[in-house]
């Protein structure tokens with residue numbers, strides 16, 4: 697039975713990854729996600745079903761468009777493979793429980809934010825809303841309504857805190873220091889982790905971003921940094937090692 701679930705979640709992850717690829721590259725440009733149908737970006741040839749199978753199509757077509765022979769982007773099958781592995785890994789690591797179902801939403805958020813924030817410097821609202829509602833309902837179902845409500849308030853606290861940091865940043869640097877998407881994302885961090893762990897995730901995200909920020913400042917003179925990928929990565933790390941962070945916060949006397 698376990699093997700079947702592994703296969704099932706692997707397929708679910710890779711199919712969703714190919715859908716997220718479409719969502720994260722079309723929605724920021726306000727394009728419909730259903731029309732036009734998936735096509736080759738070079739010759740506009742509409743893809744048939746056998747050109748749309750996650751992972752396999754790429755190898756079957758030898759990485760080229762079937763019509764015009766243009767090279768297909770290699771990152772697509774890689775993302776599909778990685779997300780399939782992450783979904784399957786989550787099942788093996790957690791089994792069927794609260795953490796497992798939340799992790800499926802977090803992995804989805806991770807993939808979507810990596811694509812849309814790096815490509816367009818945009819974090820879509822829809823995945824943030826879906827994840828927040830899912831976490832609230834799962835918390836209610838697995839724990840109780842009070843726990844879900846507490847999580848909701850933790851989300852509000854984080855949101856207001858980041859709003860304040862953004863406001864402060866604007867006063868000091870005279871420009872938007874934090875994107876609106878980053879502020880909304882911090883609501884998801886709060887509702888998922890609770891206040892103390894969420895603040896640990898914020899601290900972790902700055903550590904994750906620091907090497908990249910320093911590099912891009914000196915190497916490319918680029919001042920705008922997509923912060924979403926670091927925030928969502930920190931969220932996932934703290935969620936995965938929640939107990940380890942509890943002991944750490946305890947040792948530092950924050951809990």
Ligand SMILES: [Zn+2]
Nearest residue numbers: 736739761764
């Ligand atoms: Zn083509």
